[in-house]
Amino acid sequence: MNQKPIFADRIELSGNTDIYFDRCRRLLECTDMLMLLEAGGHRIAVWGHSLSASDYSSSGLHISGEIRAIEFDGGL
Secondary structure, three states: OOOOOOOOOOEEEEOOOEEEEEOEEEEEEEOOOEEEEEEOOEEEEEEEEEEEEEEEEOOEEEEEEEEEEEEEOOEO
């Protein structure tokens, strides 16, 4: 499987309340506790409290709420 490095696209974290992803390919799950997405050929899970997704387009995704953990490809 030919994958790009995880950080080939920009991921910006602002405190523990906002995270921005460039070129998010797919939002797989969207709940107030878990946002599971695919970006750069990788699965990224954002865990937290009162999470919400906005600005979802082919150019990016903004997740806001209380971010407690971020997992890349199923692990921390």
